[in-house]
Amino acid sequence: xxxxxxxxxxxxxxxxxxxxxxxxxxxxxxxxxxxxxxxxxxxxxxxxxxxxxxxxxxxxxxxxxxxxxxxxxxxxxxxxxxxxxxxxxxxxxxxxxxxxxxxxxxxxxxxxxxxxxxxxxxxxxxxxxxxxxxxxxxxxxxxxxxxxxxxxxxxxxxxxxxxxxxxxxxxxxxxxxxxxxxxxxxxxxxxxxxxxxxxxxxxxxxxxxxxxxxxxxxxxxxxxxxxxxxxxxxxxxxxxxxxxxxxxxxxxxxxxxxxxxxxxxxxxxxxxxxxxxxxxxxxxxxxxxxxxxxxxxxxxxxxxxxxxxxxxxxxxxxxxxxxxxxxxxxxxxxxxxxxxxxxxxxxxxxxxxxxxxxxxxxxxxxxxxxxxxxxxxxxxxxxxxxx
Amino acid sequence: xxxxxxxxxxxxxxxxxxxxxxxxxxxxxxxxxxxxxxxxxxxxxxxxxxxxxxxxxxxxxxxxxxxxxxxxxxxxxxxxxxxxxxxxxxxxxxxxxxxxxxxxxxxxxxxxxxxxxxxxxxxxxxxxxxxxxxxxxxxxxxxxxxxxxxxxxxxxxxxxxxxxxxxxxxxxxxxxxxxxxxxxxxxxxxxxxxxxxxxxxxxxxxxxxxxxxxxxxxxxxxxxxxxxxxxxxxxxxxxxxxxxxxxxxxxxxxxxxxxxxxxxxxxxxxxxxxxxxxxxxxxxxxxxxxxxxxxxxxxxxxxxxxxxxxxx
Ligand SMILES: Nc1ncnc2c1ncn2[C@@H]1O[C@H](COP(=O)(O)OP(=O)(O)OP(=O)(O)O)[C@@H](O)[C@H]1O
Ligand SMILES: [Mg+2]
Numbered sequence: 001x002x003x004x005x006x007x008x009x010x011x012x013x014x015x016x017x018x019x020x021x022x023x024x025x026x027x028x029x030x031x032x033x034x035x036x037x038x039x040x041x042x043x044x045x046x047x048x049x050x051x052x053x054x055x056x057x058x059x060x061x062x063x064x065x066x067x068x069x070x071x072x073x074x075x076x077x078x079x080x081x082x083x084x085x086x087x088x089x090x091x092x093x094x095x096x097x098x099x100x101x102x103x104x105x106x107x108x109x110x111x112x113x114x115x116x117x118x119x120x121x122x123x124x125x126x127x128x129x130x131x132x133x134x135x136x137x138x139x140x141x142x143x144x145x146x147x148x149x150x151x152x153x154x155x156x157x158x159x160x161x162x163x164x165x166x167x168x169x170x171x172x173x174x175x176x177x178x179x180x181x182x183x184x185x186x187x188x189x190x191x192x193x194x195x196x197x198x199x200x201x202x203x204x205x206x207x208x209x210x211x212x213x214x215x216x217x218x219x220x221x222x223x224x225x226x227x228x229x230x231x232x233x234x235x236x237x238x239x240x241x242x243x244x245x246x247x248x249x250x251x252x253x254x255x256x257x258x259x260x261x262x263x264x265x266x267x268x269x270x271x272x273x274x275x276x277x278x279x280x281x282x283x284x285x286x287x288x289x290x291x292x293x294x295x296x297x298x299x300x301x302x303x304x305x306x307x308x309x310x311x312x313x314x315x316x317x318x319x320x321x322x323x324x325x326x327x328x329x330x331x332x333x334x335x336x337x338x339x340x341x342x343x344x345x346x347x348x349x350x351x352x353x354x355x356x357x358x359x360x361x362x363x364x365x366x367x368x369x370x371x372x373x374x375x376x377x378x379x380x381x382x383x384x385x386x387x
Numbered sequence: 388x389x390x391x392x393x394x395x396x397x398x399x400x401x402x403x404x405x406x407x408x409x410x411x412x413x414x415x416x417x418x419x420x421x422x423x424x425x426x427x428x429x430x431x432x433x434x435x436x437x438x439x440x441x442x443x444x445x446x447x448x449x450x451x452x453x454x455x456x457x458x459x460x461x462x463x464x465x466x467x468x469x470x471x472x473x474x475x476x477x478x479x480x481x482x483x484x485x486x487x488x489x490x491x492x493x494x495x496x497x498x499x500x501x502x503x504x505x506x507x508x509x510x511x512x513x514x515x516x517x518x519x520x521x522x523x524x525x526x527x528x529x530x531x532x533x534x535x536x537x538x539x540x541x542x543x544x545x546x547x548x549x550x551x552x553x554x555x556x557x558x559x560x561x562x563x564x565x566x567x568x569x570x571x572x573x574x575x576x577x578x579x580x581x582x583x584x585x586x587x588x589x590x591x592x593x594x595x596x597x598x599x600x601x602x603x604x605x606x607x608x609x610x611x612x613x614x615x616x617x618x619x620x621x622x623x624x625x626x627x628x629x630x631x632x633x634x635x636x637x638x639x640x641x642x643x644x645x646x647x648x649x650x651x652x653x654x655x656x657x658x659x660x661x662x663x664x665x666x667x668x669x670x671x672x673x674x675x676x677x678x679x680x681x682x683x684x685x686x687x688x689x690x691x692x693x694x695x696x697x698x699x
Contacts, residue, residue, distance in 0.1 A: 281475065283470050284472060284474055286472055287466075287468055287472030287474070288474070289461070290435065290437055290466040290472070291462070291466065291485055291486055291489070291535070291536075292459065292460070292461035292462030292463075292486060292489060293458065294458045297489070302474055306474075306475065306476055380475050380476050380519060380521065
């Protein structure tokens with residue numbers, strides 16, 4: 001009876017937990033760049049904490065294996081994740097030798113695997129509940145609040161990433177805002193140019209092939225090559241166009257990064273605008289004309305609102321893509337979280353790489369969830385009723 | 388009054404509407420019938436200039452329809468398109484309010500109009516107003532489509548197969564609603580249909596089209612008694628002729644003094660229904676009563692058969 005009820009995902013989760021539990025939970029290194037020594041859960045934490053963590057993990061695995069209802073799955077996955085977040089901080093405090101400011105404790109394979117495994121279970125639970133867009137945003141806000149609370153509580157202060165942060169707090173926030181400006185600014189520029197361009201392409205079929213083919217070619221240029229291509233013309237502009245230099249335009253640095261991100265964003269924006277407008281039902285267009293709307297009214301009141309979900313999908317693609325790509329900007333002195341990634345790679349300091357990579361991944365994830373919710377709110381389908 | 392004067396439309400060197408001339412009197416219903424591809428929709432769309440003619444002229448109350456911009460013309464003319472064409476992102480109430488908003492009616496007047504129209508079409512305004520089109524049945528969608536076309540109280544209403552998707556019972560209901568509304572507002576209607584029963588039920592005059600040409604334009608019983616061509620005769624349906632004649636008139640027209648046995652027939656039913664009733668009950672006459680129950684004499688089988696007889 002019970003064996004026939006075993007869930008496939010549950011079985012996978014148990015297998016991953018078994019592997020993860022026998023892998024190191026945290027590593028201790030005597031300084032930030034040497035190889036470290038791994039500690040499993042029992043040795044990384046005081047005995048009662050290790051016992052508690054292992055119990056929570058075991059119970060949640062059982063739930064995953066035997067229960068298919070969404071709520072027990074989500075609750076147990078959330079419990080494990082909160083426990084992991086709390087105890088990794090405790091492990092750092094526990095493993096760091098007293099008065100040693102060079103020693104570094106970092107999450108190890110076991111921690112990451114467990115986190116990934118139970119994130120999978122939580123995602124499964126949430127998708128089984130089919131939450132509406134507002135509900136999904138609430139989950140997101142809750143998760144962000146928990147992480148913010150842990151960060152503010154100082155629970156993670158002994159973790160290596162936070163130590164990297166502590167010595168770079170000022171730079172971190174200026175790079176963060178640079179990263180956002182690059183990703184969001186180039187997105188805004190791409191929307192401002194791409195949507196009208198898409199409308200022109202849709203209305204004047206002759207322009208469509210030319211524009212889309214050109215943007216397709218741009219899309220295939222590797223980012224480093226594109227930076228290279230941009231250095232000369234932007235350098236020329238900075239030197240010869242009056243006022244350009246004062247505006248901060250340079251051949252290297254943030255300007256070419258911004259321009260490159262903008263160019264990469266154009267194709268998804270234009271293509272999705274064209275596809276969205278092409279998907280407007282013929283009858284709706286006919287009716288709009290037959291009822292006496294002018295060309296501009298048809299566009300603004302009928303065609304554009306009906307195309308909006310597809311256009312928003314384009315914005316989602318571009319935003320997530322730009323948040324990731326903006327890390328490359330650091331290669332040409334453009335700043336952003338990439339600065340930490342490339343510095344870390346240069347120094348073989350994994351913690352520093354993480355200081356750049358983790359916020360990038362987090363930002364991309366948050367944007368994806370927020371935009372998916374926006375898209376859902378703007379599409380008209382029978383699905384809206386059970387939201 | 389709508390005067391269509393020598394109107395021609397050419398697509399790819401072929402006249403899909405070929406020198407059509409007809410005049411539709413104010414406050415009447417003209418129905419256009421014809422085979423698929425005969426140019427009915429194209430003719431209709433030239434009235435509100437969704438299609439520009441290659442030759443000829445259309446006058447509305449004596450005025451050339453090209454004297455004002457197309458979009459302004461279309462705001463004055465109601466148009467219910469083939470398939471309802473409701474805007475999927477707008478509620479039923481917003482859909483109906485589209486033209487009143489375009490021409491700048493204030494909120495209260497618009498809301499009152501939406502309510503009035505929904506009620507006229509037997510849709511509960513509180514229930515249906517806030518719904519989206521995909522939450523309606525096909526028949527409800529079509530009725531909302533017609534309501535939207537009527538919202539700004541146009542003098543002229545163009546309808547392209549407005550009741551195509553309806554089952555026979557709802558269709559009959561919608562047709563009666565339309566006639567009631569037409570009487571109420573005095574609207575001049577041009578309606579395209581494939582359904583000859585619908586044409587005979589609704590029309591003051593029927594236009595028969597074939598391959599872009601207008602074959603005959605006249606009152607329904609003229610089409611039955613004096614078809615201009617074999618094609619018109621075939622459209623009317625040779626075996627349907629007596630019944631078509633009976634279906635156009637009410638029993639009250641044939642009521643005569645006298646008495647008869649059995650259950651009475653309402654004066655408002657069609658003569659066709661009265662004949663069916665007499666045949667079914669095996670009577671040669673039946674008493675006629677008005678809608679308030681007053682005796683109106685009787686109707687006889689003989690009178691009905693006389694009425695259904697064709698020309699000698
Ligand atoms: N925009 C157009 N371009 C080219 N040909 C057209 C166009 N619109 C209509 N036609 C042609 O004109 C002819 C008449 O079309 P129309 O839509 O008026 O027919 P209809 O009588 O309404 O037919 P149905 O009963 O099937 O709706 C058809 O042969 C059609 O293919
Ligand atoms: Mg047609």
